[in-house]
Amino acid sequence: xxxxxxxxxxxxxxxxxxxxxxxxxxxxxxxxxxxxxxxxxxxxxxxxxxxxxxxxxxxxxxxxxxxxxxxxxxxxxxxxxxxxxxxxxxxxxxxxxxxxxxxxxxxxxxxxxxxxxxxxxxxxxxxxxxxxxxxxxxxxxxxxxxxxxxxxxxxxxxxxxxxxxxxxxxxxxxxxxxxxxxxxxxxxxxxxxxxxxxxxxxxxxxxxxxxxxxxxxxxxxxxxxxxxxxxxxxxxxxxxxxxxxxxxxxxxxxxxxxxxxxxxxxxxxxxxxxxxxxxxxxxxxxxxxxxx
Amino acid sequence: xxxxxxxxxxxxxxxxxxxxxxxxxxxxxxxxxxxxxxxxxxxxxxxxxxxxxxxxxxxxxxxxxxxxxxxxxxxxxxxxxxxxxxxxxxxxxxxxxxxxxxxxxxxxxxxxxxxxxxxxxxxxxxxxxxxxxxxxxxxxxxxxxxxxxxxxxxxxxxxxxxxxxxxxxxxxxxxxxxxxxxxxxxxxxxxxxxxxxxxxxxxxxxxxxxxxxxxxxxxxxxxxxxxxxxxxxxxxxxxxxxxxxxxxxxxxxxxxxxxxx
Numbered sequence: 001x002x003x004x005x006x007x008x009x010x011x012x013x014x015x016x017x018x019x020x021x022x023x024x025x026x027x028x029x030x031x032x033x034x035x036x037x038x039x040x041x042x043x044x045x046x047x048x049x050x051x052x053x054x055x056x057x058x059x060x061x062x063x064x065x066x067x068x069x070x071x072x073x074x075x076x077x078x079x080x081x082x083x084x085x086x087x088x089x090x091x092x093x094x095x096x097x098x099x100x101x102x103x104x105x106x107x108x109x110x111x112x113x114x115x116x117x118x119x120x121x122x123x124x125x126x127x128x129x130x131x132x133x134x135x136x137x138x139x140x141x142x143x144x145x146x147x148x149x150x151x152x153x154x155x156x157x158x159x160x161x162x163x164x165x166x167x168x169x170x171x172x173x174x175x176x177x178x179x180x181x182x183x184x185x186x187x188x189x190x191x192x193x194x195x196x197x198x199x200x201x202x203x204x205x206x207x208x209x210x211x212x213x214x215x216x217x218x219x220x221x222x223x224x225x226x227x228x229x230x231x232x233x234x235x236x237x238x239x240x241x242x243x244x245x246x247x248x249x250x251x252x253x254x255x256x257x258x259x260x261x262x263x264x265x266x267x268x269x270x271x272x273x274x275x276x277x278x279x280x281x282x283x284x285x286x287x288x289x290x291x292x
Numbered sequence: 293x294x295x296x297x298x299x300x301x302x303x304x305x306x307x308x309x310x311x312x313x314x315x316x317x318x319x320x321x322x323x324x325x326x327x328x329x330x331x332x333x334x335x336x337x338x339x340x341x342x343x344x345x346x347x348x349x350x351x352x353x354x355x356x357x358x359x360x361x362x363x364x365x366x367x368x369x370x371x372x373x374x375x376x377x378x379x380x381x382x383x384x385x386x387x388x389x390x391x392x393x394x395x396x397x398x399x400x401x402x403x404x405x406x407x408x409x410x411x412x413x414x415x416x417x418x419x420x421x422x423x424x425x426x427x428x429x430x431x432x433x434x435x436x437x438x439x440x441x442x443x444x445x446x447x448x449x450x451x452x453x454x455x456x457x458x459x460x461x462x463x464x465x466x467x468x469x470x471x472x473x474x475x476x477x478x479x480x481x482x483x484x485x486x487x488x489x490x491x492x493x494x495x496x497x498x499x500x501x502x503x504x505x506x507x508x509x510x511x512x513x514x515x516x517x518x519x520x521x522x523x524x525x526x527x528x529x530x531x532x533x534x535x536x537x538x539x540x541x542x543x544x545x546x547x548x549x550x551x552x553x
Contacts, residue, residue, distance in 0.1 A: 041384050045424030046453065049493035052427075069384025075307045082384055107307045110380040113351065114343040116310065151340070152333035155302035155324045189336070191328040220334040221325060227339055 008011060009096045010035050010062050010208060012251035014266055014275040017066075017230075017240075017259060023053050025265040027060065032276040034270065035062040035096065039257050043071045043093075054093070055238035058078045062096040063206065064255070065089060068112060072131045073118040075102035076156045083138045090139045097208060097253075099144035099177045100135070102128065102165065119154030120164040132172040144207045145169070146177035149214075149228035150186040161186075176202055179210035180245055181257075184238045185226040194241050203249040203252070210244060211275065214255035231260035239278065246282050254279060311355035311417045314340050347434060348376040348389070355390045356416050357472045359397070359409060371400070387424055391417065407417055415497060416429035418456050422488050422495035430536045432546035436537075443520030443551060448525035449511050450548030455540075457505060457512070458497075459483070487536075489543025496543060503528035504536040 016034035018026070026033070036057055043054055057063060070082060090098055103115035118124050136142055147165060159167070164174055179200060187194035213232035225233045234256065246252065254275040258268055303324030314337075325333035343470040349372040353360050360368040379392045394417065397403060411470070429466035430452065436444060458464070465486045466479035485505040486497045500508065503524040511518035524531040540546050 020528065041386065044385050045387055046426035047488070048422075048424050048454075050424070061360065071384075079384070082487065085385075086537050104307060105384065109382055110311075111382065111384045112311070112344045113312070113347045113381060113386060114340060115382075116307075116314075119305070152325050154305060154338040155326050189328070213434060217339075219336050221327075221331075223327070225336060225339070231360060246394045 010064055010253035011280075012279065014272040014279070015062075015064065015253055015255045016272055017255065017257045019258075019268075020050070020053060020261045021262060022265045022268065023057075026058065031062070031269070033061075033272045035064065035253065037064040037066050037257075040067040040086060040089055040098075041063050042091060058093055058095075063093060064097040064099065064253075065093065065095040067098070067100040068115070069105060069113075070100050070131075070135065071104045071106035071111075072100055072135070073102060073116075073124065074106050074131075075104070075126055075127070076107060078131050078134055079106065083135065086135070087138050090141070090182070097144060098139060098141060099146055099208065101146045102168075103148050115148055116149060117150060117152070117154070120157040120159035120161060122158070124218065125164065125167060127167055129171045132168065132174050136172065136174065142174050144175040144177040146179055146210065147201075148184050148186070149179075149182040149226075151189055151225060151227070153190055160200065162197055162202070162286060166202040166205070169202055170267055173206040176205045177208045177210060178203070178206045178245065178249075179212070180241050181210065181212045181214060181238050182228060182236065184235075184241055185214050185228050188224050188226045195244055198241070198245050198248065203245070206249060208254060209242065209245065209249075209252045210253045210257055211238060211254065211271075212259075229260060230257045232258075234274075239274065242275070242278050243281070246278060251279055251282055313337070314344060315380070316345040317341055344372060345376060348381070349373065351381075351386045351389050352376070355386075355420060356393065356413055356474075358416055358468055359393075359413050361471050362406070362409065362412065362467075371397075377426065387420065393417075393496065393546075407468060408460075408464060411458075411460040411462050411464045412467055414460070415458055415468055415488075418458050418486075419495045419497065422454040422456060422490045423493070425452070428452040428454075431546050431549055433541050435549055436541075436546075439549075446516050446522070446552050448516050448550040449512060449540075449546050451512060452490065452545050452547050452551065453538075454488070454495060455543070455545040456486065456488045457500070457509060458486045460486070461503070465499050468497060487539060487542070487543070489545045490547075491542060491544040498539060498543075499527070500531050500536065500539075503531040506537075507531065507533060507536055508540070 011034050013034035014032055016033050018036040032101055043050055050156050101115050105112050183194050185198050211234045212230045215227040215229040219225045256271045305322045305324040309322045313322050321333055321337040327333055352372045375396050381389045394410040394413040397413055461483045463479045463482055463484045465484050469476040472480050485500045487500050488495055488497050506527050507520045507524035510523040
């Protein structure tokens with residue numbers, strides 16, 4: 001087990017997913033953004049501009065490293081080379097936080113560059129926990145594990161997702177990353193209450209919240225099918241779900257993810273401003289008792 | 293038989309079956325993937341098929357912008373769809389994806405009238421390699437100028453990891469420039485040898501003459517400056533090292549001078 005460390009090391013303030021095209025504006029005036037998240041795999045080259053920019057950013061901002069390629073939910077053993085690269089990046093950067101996904105992306109030596117779903121069973125619970133133990137030992141710190149967006153379910157699943165995540169956190173000591181947009185997407189696609197999901201989620205283990213935009217489609221039966229695209233602004237019902245979450249969790253680091261059709265900096269900063277408002281409204285109000 | 297014994301065991305979907313169906317839209321969606329009413333997932337599974345194809349296609353677009361421009365987006369999308377199924381990434385580092393793309397382009401009989409595509413893709417890969425190559429501190433021109441002529445001729449040079457030389461039967465650098473710079477001249481036919489350096493963060497491809505290339509390649513192989521000069525002069529008797537030396541210095545490509553020995 002890694003040494004116990006605080007799960008909340010990022011500021012309880014807005015952050016954004018870092019995009020290189022915003023470098024100059026962020027360095028000049030990032031307000032209201034107080035921290036940045038990077039995708040680990042984009043900073044695993046040997047040198048050049050990406051690492052030079054990251055070095056500058058890390059002097060000014062708390063940085064969260066977000067892995068998108070470890071395949072923690074994979075049936076196959078974790079990629080030793082990739083673990084070594086993560087260890088190297090985390091040792092070099094000493095980020096405020098490291099997070100990864102409850103998903104898989106690698107099978108039979110091939111990487112599919114997407115976050116693929118897994119059933120929630122006794123067998124997958126054991127496997128995911130083993131992988132998280134291995135990662136946390138490698139990077140010598142606890143990680144945060146993020147809830148996925150779901151487009152379908154597995155007939156074989158025997159755990160609800162919040163229970164599955166809470167059990168993983170209990171067994172491995174990892175924290176959780178709650179993506180509120182993913183909750184909204186999954187709840188819409190699979191007809192459950194997003195507020196009920198938040199109520200069941202281990203908010204006390206949650207070290208970071210994500211928000212992002214999604215696309216709208218429909219399934220074969222005309223049922224809404226939302227797709228987690230990170231290609232547009234956060235929608236109002238997701239902002240409302242953030243308020244609902246923060247009322248129960250208290251202040252948390254809140255990240256805006258906008259990875260495709262990346263907007264100009266003022267547009268992204270305006271999204272961060274809205275997250276800042278949600279956090280400040282919270283401190284202005286007397287905290288509401290948690291409804292069990 | 294009791295009711296319990298009749299209850300069907302839910303289908304299990306392993307990741308091999310999931311992957312096969314994801315990468316081949318002709319395959320059935322695995323049973324065991326369901327919607328909120330426990331009905332077969334159907335079109336919902338297509339989200340994963342689409343996400344993978346789109347994200348890998350986008351990686352090829354951004355990794356090979358000149359190839360994309362030469363072929364047009366629709367053709368590039370079609371080729372990417374074939375390539376990503378034949379050569380899915382073997383690493384989560386998308387910065388390295390597409391190493392097999394040049395040979396794939398060479399092997400496409402429908403593209404045989406565009407014989408230069410493979411080498412243009414090789415140039416784009418080399419530029420990407422240079423972009424991510426390890427940093428290295430270049431030596432100043434004064435370090436070379438401070439040497440006596442004899443010492444300079446006896447010295448060996450060490451080069452930055454970003455530096456590369458690419459030989460092509462096609463005018464690949466001219467094609468690359470014509471498709472990336474507004475005022476670049478139209479490419480003429482003929483082979484080109486390309487030197488890639490990374491003076492700061494942005495790699496630059498420049499054309500070398502055969503004797504300049506011979507001089508630099510001899511240096512890369514460990515020859516002294518004088519020995520490399522002899523190699524170059526076997527190609528061109530009047531070879532002068534000042535032009536290629538300036539290219540290397542301006543490109544920040546020389547990171548060490550090893551005197552004698």
